[in-house]
Amino acid sequence: MIWPQIFATLLLSLEISHATQTKDVVNFTELFGYSPRGSLKFPELAAYDGFHSETHYVTTSDGYILALFRIPLQDTCPEDDDKLPILFNHGLYLSGDDCILPGPGKSHCYIYSDNCYDVWIPNNRGNRYSRNHTTLNPDKNPEFWNFAWDDMASKDLPAIIDYILKVTGKKQLTFVGHSQGVATLILLCAKQPEYNDKINVGFGLSATAWLDHSRFLLIPVEAGLSAVADGVNNLTNAEFLPTGGLVQTAGTVLCGLSEVEYPFCSFILFAALGFNKFNIKPDVLKALPGHVPAGTSLKDFIRWGQIRKNGFTEYDYGLVGNIKAYGKLKPPVFNLSAVSMKWIFLASLNDYVGDPRDIKRLTHVLSNAEMCVLNDTKFGHLDFLYADSLSVQITPKVLSYLETGNYKCDTNTASTL
Ligand SMILES: *[C@@H]1O[C@H](CO)[C@@H](O)[C@H](O)[C@H]1NC(C)=O
Ligand SMILES: *[C@@H]1O[C@H](CO)[C@@H](O)[C@H](O)[C@H]1NC(C)=O
Ligand SMILES: *[C@@H]1O[C@H](CO)[C@@H](O)[C@H](O)[C@H]1NC(C)=O
Ligand SMILES: *[C@@H]1O[C@H](CO)[C@@H](O)[C@H](O)[C@H]1NC(C)=O
Numbered sequence: 038m039i040w041p042q043i044f045a046t047l048l049l050s051l052e053i054s055h056a057t058q059t060k061d062v063v064n065f066t067e068l069f070g071y072s073p074r075g076s077l078k079f080p081e082l083a084a085y086d087g088f089h090s091e092t093h094y095v096t097t098s099d100g101y102i103l104a105l106f107r108i109p110l111q112d113t114c115p116e117d118d119d120k121l122p123i124l125f126n127h128g129l130y131l132s133g134d135d136c137i138l139p140g141p142g143k144s145h146c147y148i149y150s151d152n153c154y155d156v157w158i159p160n161n162r163g164n165r166y167s168r169n170h171t172t173l174n175p176d177k178n179p180e181f182w183n184f185a186w187d188d189m190a191s192k193d194l195p196a197i198i199d200y201i202l203k204v205t206g207k208k209q210l211t212f213v214g215h216s217q218g219v220a221t222l223i224l225l226c227a228k229q230p231e232y233n234d235k236i237n238v239g240f241g242l243s244a245t246a247w248l249d250h251s252r253f254l255l256i257p258v259e260a261g262l263s264a265v266a267d268g269v270n271n272l273t274n275a276e277f278l279p280t281g282g283l284v285q286t287a288g289t290v291l292c293g294l295s296e297v298e299y300p301f302c303s304f305i306l307f308a309a310l311g312f313n314k315f316n317i318k319p320d321v322l323k324a325l326p327g328h329v330p331a332g333t334s335l336k337d338f339i340r341w342g343q344i345r346k347n348g349f350t351e352y353d354y355g356l357v358g359n360i361k362a363y364g365k366l367k368p369p370v371f372n373l374s375a376v377s378m379k380w381i382f383l384a385s386l387n388d389y390v391g392d393p394r395d396i397k398r399l400t401h402v403l404s405n406a407e408m409c410v411l412n413d414t415k416f417g418h419l420d421f422l423y424a425d426s427l428s429v430q431i432t433p434k435v436l437s438y439l440e441t442g443n444y445k446c447d448t449n450t451a452s453t454l
Pocket of ligand 2: 180183
């Protein structure tokens with residue numbers, strides 16, 4: 038199908054025009070060139086970085102075959118440790134690569150592994166590692182692409198959590214999620230409350246729920262698309278931003294050659310991911326186009342436009358569909374009263390997607406949640422994954438909480454929002 042590519046092009050040009058008007062464009066020097074880490078898939082990249090990994094496959098109740106990576110306990114770690122496994126859940130059109138991409142000592146999953154945690158890294162249906170199904174062919178059957186993150190919440194995540202608990206023999210796990218990867222667990226615990234007891238604590242990096250204050254330019258465009266697509270749902274059964282697709286090919290071409298191309302490269306990456314000033318170092322930036330974006334369904338993308346438009350609500354089927362599904366013209370707000378698990382949200386003022394004001398609202402709606410706003414006012418949406426200072430600003434808070442039950446938030450900004 039060609040039309041998702043056309044939309045992608047349109048969105049890119051909008052984002053590029055936005056980015057060129059932004060004053061704080063990045064430091065363009067010494068940034069581009071080839072990175073051997075760019076083209077490696079998760080298992081090869083982990084091996085390249087000196088980490089042992091495993092690939093597991095988990096089949097969902099509706100037939101999607103998901104790749105679940107694991108970085109098992111390192112040989113030097115005590116085996117009888119009572120530490121719980123850590124599940125790292127990626128965000129919209131990303132993949133498990135996010136948690137190893139910056140390299141040893143600088144990535145979520147490597148740091149947790151170095152601290153003797155058993156680390157599990159799922160991939161949502163439809164991304165580069167989970168384009169597989171027991172009966173549907175993603176290249177031939179458009180129905181394969183008939184899903185949004187609501188399905189990841191109701192079917193992918195419970196299958197993954199149960200699989201990890203079964204293999205490890207543990208009763209609980211620790212959750213670290215980014216962006217859409219946070220929303221999925223919140224929705225799962227709201228709809229299937231027995232999952233609250235399976236999570237020790239959830240760390241929400243740049244949580245997305247309400248998007249009222251989101252400055253990510255693509256969000257209003259998604260909302261516009263969603264208005265068009267309402268009621269014509271089969272039109273959205275298409276792959277979007279796949280690995281090797283338009284954005285990534287352009288990213289690879291434009292990032293590979295010379296310094297002059299840096300602006301193009303940065304705009305293209307940020308078109309897919311939201312424009313920010315950022316703290317990503319050249320070695321990581323060079324590897325990014327080989328991993329980002331990792332693909333999802335067009336429906337999932339548009340679903341976030343609905344959320345922007347309607348709030349943190351059920352799926353919008355259009356007027357007629359909503360009356361059939363909910364007995365109302367508009368989809369109801371998610372009922373989150375059953376979410377009882379402990380949440381710690383880490384937020385940043387420079388996050389163009391998960392705005393701290395929206396995350397504060399989410400914190401108030403949940404019964405056992407708190408938010409910490411980082412003291413670094415330049416930290417952006419992708420910095421939660423790729424920033425050079427992640428090992429100073431993010432992972433120590435996670436590890437400290439897991440070891441001691443406490444962590445230090447560097448600001449009290451949250452109370453003044
Ligand atoms: C899809 O899953 C089946 C069953 O596990 C496996 O035999 C097949 O190789 C997979 N296909 C791809 C493209 O990964
Ligand atoms: C939409 O897709 C569903 C199954 O995915 C199919 O049953 C239905 O006939 C399709 N509708 C149209 C209008 O093509
Ligand atoms: C939300 O769900 C709870 C049960 O989990 C129920 O008691 C409550 O009435 C619901 N609230 C609304 C507004 O539907
Ligand atoms: C901000 O927090 C980091 C740790 O997350 C700390 O190292 C740094 O000193 C803090 N900076 C300021 C200005 O408080």
